[in-house]
Amino acid sequence: MSVPIVIFSIDDTRGTLLQKVLQHNGLQSKLIKRNFELGTVLSKRVPSIVVFDTKDYYSRDFAYLRNICSTYPLATVIALAEDSNVPVLIEIGVRDDLCVREPFNPDLTLAKVKELVFIKNKAHLKVKTYLALIYHLIVGEKDNPYIVFIKKVLTVIALLLSSVVGIAGGFTIWSLSDLPKIQQLEDYSPLETSSVYSTDGKQLGEFFYVHRKTIPYYKIPPHVKDSFLAVEDARFYEHKGIDFYRIGGAFLENIRSKGYSQGASTITQQLAKMLFLKPEKNLSRKIKEAVLSLQIESRYTKDEILGIYLNQAFFGARSYGVEAAAQTYFGKKTEDLSVADAALLAALPKAPSFYSPFKNPSGCLTRRNLVLKMMLNRGYINDDKYKAALAEPLPTEMERPAYKSSYFLDYLKNHLEKQIGEKLFTSGLKIQSTMDSAMQDAAEKAIKKGIETLTRNGDKNLQAALLAVDIKTGGVRAMVGGIDYSTSVFNRVTQAMRQPGSAFKPFVYLAAFKEGYTPNDVIMDREVTYFSKEGGVPWTPQNYTHRFYGNVTLRTAISSSLNGATIYLANKIGMNKVIDAARSTGITSPIYPHLPAAIGVSELTLSELVYAYATLASGTAKRPIFYTTIKDKNDVTIETDGLGEVKVIDDGIVTFVKDVLRSVVEHGTAKAAQSIGRPVYGKTGTTDNYTDAWFVGFDDHLAVGVWVGKDDNKPLKEDSSGSAVALPIWIDFMKSVVNK
């Protein structure tokens, strides 16, 4: 007779899947989805197995499950549950080892069912079982119910033994039956902070959940080690993991305070404690910790043990390990810590937040000085050093490295988090970014100066953004997403959708060149009224200067930014061609398929525009590149990024585009840029009412765009054209990166 198995799951797929998995292993089960069906399957007098899937179960107190447990005492419940629901389930009477935690794990559930079937069928009483057992022991299958069973038998034997070797001996053996593996210490890969570097080798920033850095033992100066030994374990180098001498003292202490709280623990024991995930304070746990300590001592040298300990200890403020703590509290490397600093750190692990110098300076000071005193008493420091250290003040403010390129780091973080997930914050990666910190400095300075000038001239609430990218690689070399990251994290390079105005015009000319026009061809600049086919309002575009120029070449039309001629041209070749041309350079935002889009009424981001110009400059497709390589903490490259060479604009056409964008600088709206002293190309952009001012352009290496405007879309001051407002910032930046 086999044991009835019932699966209860509201989620159809999960239920069916479990049923199939059981079936596949020769176990028939019944799947039910509604409460009342259960009574039709279970019986009060027959043992049964219920797999209860709590996913999507509507009531969090599981009254129904309670009911099953009390109505069918012979039913054994396996519960599939979120970790957070397990306590309730245990309280109801589900065995802890029969709670299968999420994520959904059909194989583990199967193993539990098999084990129960094995026991309920009384298979352990059959000869067949033992033959199978021997077979499986030889073949060595994991998760095998027979093996699980044998382990239980061993536990029972241990208990029986206790009657032979005395209670203590049996208890010890039983305690050891589930020791954590000591190897964990070696493969222990704690959460580590990832770092981002600039192309010129500077650290730009860090990504972490908890701040943790490991440092090799030999890099920790003696006075730092000594300070910890002084407070935690003065006889560290003498004992063998457990300090019986101290236990005696602690024992008396415990009798006085009635509990196990007094630390008789050596550093080795504290390390052993870290191997258990859940803290517990009972005798069996103490024994396990002690046994582990002995094992640790026999496996590692004293120096190694101290090194591991210092890298693992928790110092408060999300900081793990002495290196991270040194950074958090002092902004220093471990090597540079003073005696007083070291004493403060040694004071922390006992109660990190209570002794925090920021939260409780006086308590912290007292305890630090106590540590110094202990160091003096034990002869780690002499009197002079002691006095000097006492005089040192406490740190007053958390060291927060102020990163300049915050907008860039933000963007990189979001991008990488999507790509590699939480590893970004936990794996100690080294990210080689494309950013050049000198260029970033130049960009931030240029924006600052530009905005100061404009503010001085009476404009208010200004925002600005700058993006510089490498034309060849697509790498972001500098990014300023706004005038102050600390007051607004909104990135105006990648997030702000703005009208480009005339800065869009190059795509009209690109389309024209693709259609066979040349820069010297003549088009009409005159007053024309356009009637839309859909019956919209007739439209008569005006030039910025409010006059028309008659027959002009394409070159003049763009260098003087003539709206009349540009729209005439766009109308002639068709907006669909213009849109196709813009798309071919990588513009992805929606473009209004009518003539006004030719002079830039469709919103897009500065990033799109700069990358499109980089495509114009090179003829090859571009997309944003933020990093070149990512290495793991062992310096193995795990990711690389880069562009292929995909031609999207023919060389001849690239020459035409550069010709006309050069004439903007030589004869047109950007003459001021001649002061840069090397050939540059670009286009100004100014929108109606002066809400947006742009200059986007390039030299032989960099494509750079500058935008100035206001977040609320209010206009800038009168006459704030792209050439008056954005161009000076652009020029300033280009001049300062001359050597790149």
Add this chain to the structure above:
Amino acid sequence: MTDNVENNKTIENKISDIKVTDTRVHEKQKELESGPIGLDIGTTNIVVARNRAGAPITMKQLNAFFAIPKSKLTARILSQNDVMYFAKNGQFYIIGNSSEEFANTFNTETRRPIESGLISPREDDGMNVIQALIKSLLQPPKKQGEPVCFSIPGDPIDGNSSVLYHESIIKRALDAMGYKPISINEGFAVVLSELQGENYTGLGISMGGGMCNICLSYLSVPVFSFSIRKGGDYIDTMVGRTVGEPATLIKTIKEKDLNLLREPSNRIETSLQIYYNELINYVVHSIQQVMASSDRMPRLSKPVPIVLSGGTAVVTGVKELFEKALKTARLPIQISGVRIASDPLNTTAKGALTMAVSEEN
């Protein structure tokens, strides 16, 4: 589009020149078959599978049509040439394989009842065309309620379209024709047709013209399925746009002898490789996304296989590019290997047939 309006005379002249190599299924052939049917209504092709002498056989028609104005002479030419068509609202709808030859003659493209995998909202007559095509491939059921299992896409993850409408419309049409319609997810059909040896456990992927369909099955339980609305057509369009050639030309080149592993010898091949790569990475990336966000995703202890099918998987090198994309992806399960289905263009229909047979028993 005024220059496209031609008078009936020129149309008749033109079509009288068309040499139709019709692959129409002949009545006799249809007679031979009865029993359960698998049906794949794809963006590009409609494929029917049935069992004959224990082995599945398949027939297909292009899922496309071409409308021309009705006239007596045209009618005569069409029927003389054995061209499949029907008349409606003063037009002749030329359907199936022949529609392509007509479109070529008129220098335009065929119209499609299905757009990116779902019934096209732009074609009122789409369902009529599909119905006519099904009729051309199948004789009416011998007895009322013969099972037809037809494939439907998973819900697209790009865009907010639903397959419910698509599924119901087809169901109704088949119902009206006297069949008992059953639907099957296209990715799951791939699993049923290719992964019998693996206990129907693995990822079935169908890469067609209009979409890619993905389904993870575990011991024949579909754990999740979804689609993306990009496929072979997307590659044709994007490459066409990049190199400035019509998509139909790109399609011809692509289907001729593209090899994604060799050094590209011209711009078209370069772009084909780029967009093939993009599509494959997109598929792999979406799988990663869906797995990461699904709370049904089981923790699997054993690696599972991936099978690629559909016309877009036919090209040499797809398997290798897929394997490469998998290397950089972070899937919560292990993949034991990637392989191409044995008969990629007919995999879905065959899987649907398997389902229809099991439904009948």
